[in-house]
Amino acid sequence: MSDLIKEIQKRKTFGIISHPDAGKTTLTEKLLLFGGAIQEAGAVKSNKIKKGATSDFMEIERQRGISVATSVLAFEYKGHKINILDTPGHKDFAEDTYRTLTAVDSVIVVIDVAKGVEEQTEKLVQVCRMRNIPMLVFINKLDREGKDAFDLLDEVEQKLGLSVVPLSLPIGMGSDFQGIYNIWENNIQLFLEEKKQKVGETVKFDDINDPAIDELIGEKAAKTLRDELELVQSVYPEFSREDYMKGDLQPVFFGSALNNFGVRELLDAFIEIAPMPQPKESDTRIVKPEENNFTGFVFKIHANMDPKHRDRLAFVKIVSGTFKRNENYLLVREGKKMKFSSPNAFFADKKEVVDESFPGDIVGLHDTGSFRIGDTLTGGEKLSFKGIPSFSPEHFRYINNNDPLKAKQLAKGIDQLMDEGVAQLFTLEMNNRKIIGTVGALQYEVIQYRLEHEYGAKCTYEPLSMHKACWVEADEKSEEFKEFARLKQRFLARDKYNQLVFLADSSFTIHMTQEKFPNVKLHFISEFSQQ
Numbered sequence: 001m002s003d004l005i006k007e008i009q010k011r012k013t014f015g016i017i018s019h020p021d022a023g024k025t026t027l028t029e030k031l032l033l034f035g036g037a038i039q040e041a042g043a044v045k046s047n048k049i050k051k052g053a054t055s056d057f058m059e060i061e062r063q064r065g066i067s068v069a070t071s072v073l074a075f076e077y078k079g080h081k082i083n084i085l086d087t088p089g090h091k092d093f094a095e096d097t098y099r100t101l102t103a104v105d106s107v108i109v110v111i112d113v114a115k116g117v118e119e120q121t122e123k124l125v126q127v128c129r130m131r132n133i134p135m136l137v138f139i140n141k142l143d144r145e146g147k148d149a150f151d152l153l154d155e156v157e158q159k160l161g162l163s164v165v166p167l168s169l170p171i172g173m174g175s176d177f178q179g180i181y182n183i184w185e186n187n188i189q190l191f192l193e194e195k196k197q198k199v200g201e202t203v204k205f206d207d208i209n210d211p212a213i214d215e216l217i218g219e220k221a222a223k224t225l226r227d228e229l230e231l232v233q234s235v236y237p238e239f240s241r242e243d244y245m246k247g248d249l250q251p252v253f254f255g256s257a258l259n260n261f262g263v264r265e266l267l268d269a270f271i272e273i274a275p276m277p278q279p280k281e282s283d284t285r286i287v288k289p290e291e292n293n294f295t296g297f298v299f300k301i302h303a304n305m306d307p308k309h310r311d312r313l314a315f316v317k318i319v320s321g322t323f324k325r326n327e328n329y330l331l332v333r334e335g336k337k338m339k340f341s342s343p344n345a346f347f348a349d350k351k352e353v354v355d356e357s358f359p360g361d362i363v364g365l366h367d368t369g370s371f372r373i374g375d376t377l378t379g380g381e382k383l384s385f386k387g388i389p390s391f392s393p394e395h396f397r398y399i400n401n402n403d404p405l406k407a408k409q410l411a412k413g414i415d416q417l418m419d420e421g422v423a424q425l426f427t428l429e430m431n432n433r434k435i436i437g438t439v440g441a442l443q444y445e446v447i448q449y450r451l452e453h454e455y456g457a458k459c460t461y462e463p464l465s466m467h468k469a470c471w472v473e474a475d476e477k478s479e480e481f482k483e484f485a486r487l488k489q490r491f492l493a494r495d496k497y498n499q500l501v502f503l504a505d506s507s508f509t510i511h512m513t514q515e516k517f518p519n520v521k522l523h524f525i526s527e528f529s530q531q
Helices: 003-010 024-034 059-064 091-103 119-130 149-160 211-217 219-235 241-246 263-273 404-419 442-455 479-487 507-516
Strands: 011-018 071-077 080-086 106-112 135-140 164-166 168-171 179-182 187-190 202-204 250-254 295-303 312-320 328-331 336-339 344-347 350-353 362-366 376-378 395-401 424-428 434-438 459-463 468-473 492-494 500-504 521-523
Touching: 003 011, 011 024, 011 091, 011 119, 011 263, 024 071, 024 080, 024 106, 024 263, 071 362, 091 119, 091 295, 091 312, 106 119, 106 149, 119 149, 135 149, 135 263, 149 164, 149 219, 149 250, 168 219, 168 250, 187 211, 211 219, 250 263, 395 404, 395 442, 404 424, 404 442, 434 442, 442 459, 468 507, 500 507, 507 521
Parallel strands: 011 080, 011 106, 071 344, 106 135, 135 250, 164 250
Antiparallel strands: 071 080, 168 179, 179 187, 187 202, 295 312, 295 376, 312 362, 328 336, 328 376, 344 350, 344 362, 395 434, 395 459, 424 434, 424 492, 468 500, 468 521, 492 500
């Protein structure tokens, strides 16, 4: 068996998605704890635990107690190399999360036991279902009072449209929480209050009717557990890896990430069943991971990973072949060759230079401004991977420079932040005024904060009531287009890539424009023109 195939089989690349506050970043920390990557896990908000979360490395994330950027973490566990992409849960950063989902082979969905399925989770799961990404569900925070386990399973099925199969069951909940019965491995993990940050003990049972269980957790809890297991066996399908891989069946685990509970069970089952790196469709053919020639695509760009050195990193997901340091690779869109002397592997904000990386890995390439989100890198073949969209923003504001002496820093800062995909910049054709469009309002604060702290530039915003940005596709020489441009000149702008954009003030305007100018096509996603 070739070395490349061995490396591919070792790798699992997955994303963690959820509503804000469901405990996604805490779960990430605990997975790292099991991988031996950190000795003591941090929590995002808990004041009792002094250490901050490893994956929240931007200053603003620590202040707000939320994750703003997707972070990439890698660790080794039981002979597997696991790459986690921890995504922001807040809906204002959803676009970053949608893009990240193009780079994962499977997903863990985190659900809060008290709040159940929330709106943001529904949106993200919908994206996973469109792409048939295999999903595992982790129901978190069992040490708090919450909904009944079976009610939650029903809610997951109904609201998310999933068909679930529980692979573990909680014993009690909230103040009565005693532990987890692991159906996958037939054992009980008992909950010991004092071991919050370290890993707890497990007791193995071959038979659920073993009287020792009654002694461990009490007769009442043992009877409830046996009844519930019987119910699970009669109501839910048997777990089938084939159905899980197709995205038709979702295993469910229960636990408490903060108390390190049920996380090892999740991880052990995950490395057994989750898919290794999968083939990906390009504009010319399907690319398989075991091919010898390297291919990969940029799904994220992050400026100022290290504020002392204005560096930009492009995050590349390797799809096929081996990526080697100091080799020439083709940036397909520009048709130019590039070589990288210090490609990075990640551990949250820590990076190390790697000599070679394999399919499934995420590599950070230092970028001087050549990369865009969605770019394809290959060993020489001209192909482009599909499916990394830019969505039409829902919020618009004029951006003004607050300090005329810092115009250059402001321009540079805006330019780099837009490359990251934090927001989109539109320049009005009429008077060159700059408009920033975002998916969520919180983005404006992040932009303002980062411009000031990373680029030393201050900006202010002016409100602008717009409904949507529509990318325009038309024959610019036609009379119809000229008439459209004359009538709508006040609302026409160019995006960062000089594509024409029509800023519509209402859905009625869009409807009327499409009726009046049938050959001027309006798109709400800019992917059509990236080819």
